[in-house]
Amino acid sequence: MIIFSDHALEQNKKRKIPKKRIIETVRNPEEILDSFKGRKLTRKQFGNKILEVVTTAEGLNTIIITQYYLGGDYESKIRQKN
Incomplete structure (x- = not known):
């Protein structure tokens, strides 16, 4: 199950990132x-922005x-790493 911490919920009031x-x-x-x-740190690109989500595991x-959001072009950052 995915659970939002109180801090994550509070920060998202400011950042307005869709929970989906x-x-x-x-x-x-x-x-x-x-x-x-x-x-x-889990990352996924949405348009020209990279969403980074910080997680921890507690049991299941x-x-x-x-x-x-980190911003920038994800593909070019990946190419630079390789």
């Missing part, structure tokens, strides 16, 4: 990076800590 996009990013990311304290649940 956030959940889609967690379920079907284009990129997953390890972060500190066992957190994961995925907790969304926060979410934000």
Whole structure:
């Protein structure tokens, strides 16, 4: 189950990112990076923006800590990495 933390809900009042996009990013990311304290950064491109969702696992649940757009062209960033 995907659960939004209080912090994620509060931040999204300001950022107004559709919950459908956030959940889609967690379920079907284009990129997953390890972060500190066992957190994961899941990323997915929407138009010319990259949505990054910070998550952690608690048992069978995925907790969304926060979410934000990185911006820029995702494809060119991937090409630069390779």
